[in-house]
Amino acid sequence: MKVRQTGFIVALAVFAIDQFTKWWVTGPLGISHIGDQLVLLPVFNFTYTENNGISLGLFNATTEVGRWMLVALTSAIAVGVAYWMGREKNRIDQMALGLVLGGALGNIIDRVRHGYVVDFADLHFGAFRPFLIFNVGDAAISIAVVILLLRAFLSRKDQETGSGPEERHEHA
Secondary structure, X not given: OOHHHHHHHHHHHXXXXXXXXXXXXXXXXXXXXXXXXXXXXXXXXXXXXXXXXXXXXXXXXXXXXXXXXXXHHHHHHHHHHHHHHHHOOOHHHHHHHHHHHHHHHHHHHHHHHHOOEEEEEEEOEOOEOOOOOEOHHHHHHHHHHHHHHHHHHHHHHHHHHOOOHHHHHHHO
């Protein structure tokens, strides 16, 4: 498989899993109204909510104009990520960008279809919630950002110390 295809395959998988889990939770499980909840574990529930904004509830779009502006903005970002992914040579970065693209596309589709993004994953420790309620696409994007940041910082450190992959192999 070509390296450049890897990210697009990851994006397709994340998109499919995101949409399937949203369908499963809101359809067969019947968790489809604000506040509906299914307790799965003492620290994890499915709790239905609708996100009118983007990450962390920022830029709430409660009007039709706001909704379509968010669709346009997130679509432009998705196109930029796809372009970057198509040019990226590093397989790990490709996969991380695929996580971002797949998650973004899942959330864009929700916003187009419903006017909001369906969120349901509720991690909590008693009353403490380290995250807002999220979905598979949100999780994929968050994980990808951490991977990309770690890779950027570790790559920079390797370049500054002269211990990049080439140098490490020479000393082995």
